[in-house]
Amino acid sequence: MIGATIRKDLQLLLRDRGALLSLFALPIVFIVVFGSIFRFGGDRSQPRPLPVWHQPGDARALTIVAAIEASGAFAPQRHDSPEAVRSLVAKEKTAAGLIIPADLDPPAGRKVELVIDLGAPMQVRGPIEGALGAVISQALAPAGTAAQPVLEPRTPPGLAKPLANITGFQVTVPGNGVLFGFFIALTVAMSFTEERRSGTWRRLLASPVSRGAALVAKLLPFVVIGLGQLGFLFGIGALFFGMRVAGSVSALVVLSLAVVLCSTALGLAMAALGGTEKQLGGVGSVTLLVMGLVGGCMVPRLVMPEVMRTIGMAVPHSWALDGYYTLLVRTGTGLTDILPQLGALLTFAAGFAAFGVWKFRFER
Amino acid sequence: MSAQPQDGAARAAEPAIAMSLRSLGKDFGARTAVHAIDLDIRKGQILGLLGPNGAGKTTTISMACGVVTPSRGAVLVDGVDLAAHPRRVKAQLGLVPQELAIYQELDAVQNLSYFGALHGLRGAALRQRVDWALHLAGLTDRAREVTATYSGGMKRRLNLAAGLVHRPRVLILDEPTVGVDPQSRNHVFETVRELAREGMAIVYTSHYMEEVEQLCDQIAIMDGGKIVAVGALPELVAAHARGGLELELEAPAPGGEALTRALAAAAAHAELARDPARPQVVRCEAPARLAPLLAAIEDCGVRVARITSYQSNLETVFLRLTGKALRDAQEGA
Numbered sequence A: 001m002i003g004a005t006i007r008k009d010l011q012l013l014l015r016d017r018g019a020l021l022s023l024f025a026l027p028i029v030f031i032v033v034f035g036s037i038f039r040f041g042g043d044r045s046q047p048r049p050l051p052v053w054h055q056p057g058d059a060r061a062l063t064i065v066a067a068i069e070a071s072g073a074f075a076p077q078r079h080d081s082p083e084a085v086r087s088l089v090a091k092e093k094t095a096a097g098l099i100i101p102a103d104l105d106p107p108a109g110r111k112v113e114l115v116i117d118l119g120a121p122m123q124v125r126g127p128i129e130g131a132l133g134a135v136i137s138q139a140l141a142p143a144g145t146a147a148q149p150v151l152e153p154r155t156p157p158g159l160a161k162p163l164a165n166i167t168g169f170q171v172t173v174p175g176n177g178v179l180f181g182f183f184i185a186l187t188v189a190m191s192f193t194e195e196r197r198s199g200t201w202r203r204l205l206a207s208p209v210s211r212g213a214a215l216v217a218k219l220l221p222f223v224v225i226g227l228g229q230l231g232f233l234f235g236i237g238a239l240f241f242g243m244r245v246a247g248s249v250s251a252l253v254v255l256s257l258a259v260v261l262c263s264t265a266l267g268l269a270m271a272a273l274g275g276t277e278k279q280l281g282g283v284g285s286v287t288l289l290v291m292g293l294v295g296g297c298m299v300p301r302l303v304m305p306e307v308m309r310t311i312g313m314a315v316p317h318s319w320a321l322d323g324y325y326t327l328l329v330r331t332g333t334g335l336t337d338i339l340p341q342l343g344a345l346l347t348f349a350a351g352f353a354a355f356g357v358w359k360f361r362f363e364r
Numbered sequence B: 001m002s003a004q005p006q007d008g009a010a011r012a013a014e015p016a017i018a019m020s021l022r023s024l025g026k027d028f029g030a031r032t033a034v035h036a037i038d039l040d041i042r043k044g045q046i047l048g049l050l051g052p053n054g055a056g057k058t059t060t061i062s063m064a065c066g067v068v069t070p071s072r073g074a075v076l077v078d079g080v081d082l083a084a085h086p087r088r089v090k091a092q093l094g095l096v097p098q099e100l101a102i103y104q105e106l107d108a109v110q111n112l113s114y115f116g117a118l119h120g121l122r123g124a125a126l127r128q129r130v131d132w133a134l135h136l137a138g139l140t141d142r143a144r145e146v147t148a149t150y151s152g153g154m155k156r157r158l159n160l161a162a163g164l165v166h167r168p169r170v171l172i173l174d175e176p177t178v179g180v181d182p183q184s185r186n187h188v189f190e191t192v193r194e195l196a197r198e199g200m201a202i203v204y205t206s207h208y209m210e211e212v213e214q215l216c217d218q219i220a221i222m223d224g225g226k227i228v229a230v231g232a233l234p235e236l237v238a239a240h241a242r243g244g245l246e247l248e249l250e251a252p253a254p255g256g257e258a259l260t261r262a263l264a265a266a267a268a269h270a271e272l273a274r275d276p277a278r279p280q281v282v283r284c285e286a287p288a289r290l291a292p293l294l295a296a297i298e299d300c301g302v303r304v305a306r307i308t309s310y311q312s313n314l315e316t317v318f319l320r321l322t323g324k325a326l327r328d329a330q331e332g333a
């Protein structure tokens, strides 16, 4: 009896691609993705490019640059003006830059300017500030007597001023909001499957309602539910976790609507592929998790290497998160600052919807 | 198609045609599920659609109510073409699917309100119709309970009520009594009869011989995507089967092939009927053939255990026409 049960369950499991995927393939995907995210952090053979400006011939500056280079963590590149360094950071070509004034004197408050986006999450700023601070103090006072901070982090012009005292919730609330917001897609697809299986779909088709209207009517409730979900998550974040909205709240609502439209349309696309509830539960949820991972919902994309950041652009999650970060972290931002993200999300939504309508089979 | 009346007076007395299927057919890829069906259903008539598994019953009624798009032919309701005016025609139709097509997480009132609203009912009219349908289904007492807690029979009754909450002119039922107790079955029968008395045209699909015999005043037998016979029960029996003799062979009957050949030589094919589910039984409609049949069987070295006479009924008609026993169909359902 026990043997037969084991055999039967193994047979069932081997036929359940969703379960196999989440048991065997999903961990591998996570291992690979997380691994390639963190590789650059500790890998000394890949120094991070660091634009630097100092007066030509400034001896102390040359000492500092040499020490930084010797550390192996950074590859300093001299530029012709402080503005050039600031603009590279402002355009997010590089995470940080250094401006070493000729009259450098940390005890008197004339410190090395660390050009960095203060709105970036701590995972990004922390290691850079720590490493550069240590190397520069060493270079200035080899005896190790100087306990003064030598760096002054400052956001370059061109990036809107970030909020002071950013907490982790400023990152985790939108991250998880987007991750779980997109899970609506699964609910949408499952709802179609369930209606087909139970026969209520046949009743809907037999009623005097056009097929287009039936489809829209089936999707609209999920837009409402999705908006409610995001409203709830951001509301809880603001009320209990001190999450703040630095930019415009109405822009946040518009962005959330775009996110929900996109996830609902993704749900239609998934429904159009026509899997069973089991397949959706397995393959569908794994897909959404991987999309969230690649899109930066669990680990901010800023800390990911260039390759992963580029791959991330292929999922709507990354655009949604970029939009949320802009509105949550940068003061005075509004609709115009998130136009690219809105555009991308609506393009994704239109693509998903077009695929869904094209592939959806009413009579199956 | 009902029996064609002979004179003008009888024609006038017959109720109007509620629904016509005209050369209706459906292909799924290379497979033809339904060839080209012609069928009329009159007001107040209960038409039984009978056929073995895979005969094309569900496909036919799905086309009839606009759930499946036909590959050919047309559906007319009160003379209006379904394909040309889908919303107008669908408003006149009610479907009770083969599955339990209700939301088990909701209560009966919520279910019926939704299906009523799909048909454009709202407000007081909707509430009135929901109450009416609940009463008809005998569910008024449990109306506010989540339907997952209902018995199988109660769910079936709600499934029926959901198809008629908007009081359609034509009600299409796809095996509405699968897996229900006799009491619920009788309730469904009574409801269907009452609706027919009020003038509703009803298409009733079933595997159950007795149901169709009891309930339907017209019977259409389907097989292999075609309607092989249609008419009232006595007409069908008169046209397609007679009583006869049943020879029960001593099981196991050896030499199946040889026996079949010997039997074919002894009696015309039309006079013999064999039920694949009971290979040891040979039915013969021509008593005059008994002697040569017995000789042929004996020549094959098989002994006859029993000879009985049988009356012809819907089951023998069905067996004759389709070569399949309905019992198989029931088991497969």
Ligand SMILES: Nc1ncnc2c1ncn2[C@@H]1O[C@H](COP(=O)(O)OP(=O)(O)OP(=O)(O)O)[C@@H](O)[C@H]1O
Residues within 6 Å of the ligand: A363, A364, B028, B031, B032, B033, B051, B052, B053, B054, B055, B056, B057, B058, B059, B060, B333
């Ligand atoms: N969506 C579909 N795609 C392909 N083939 C189909 C589809 N629906 C039905 N068929 C085929 O059409 C034929 C008729 O099926 P249908 O469901 O109409 O039979 P039925 O008489 O209702 O059978 P049952 O008594 O088992 O309910 C079968 O061979 C079936 O496999």
Ligand SMILES: [Mg+2]
Residues within 6 Å of the ligand: B057, B058, B059, B098, B174
């Ligand atoms: Mg069927």
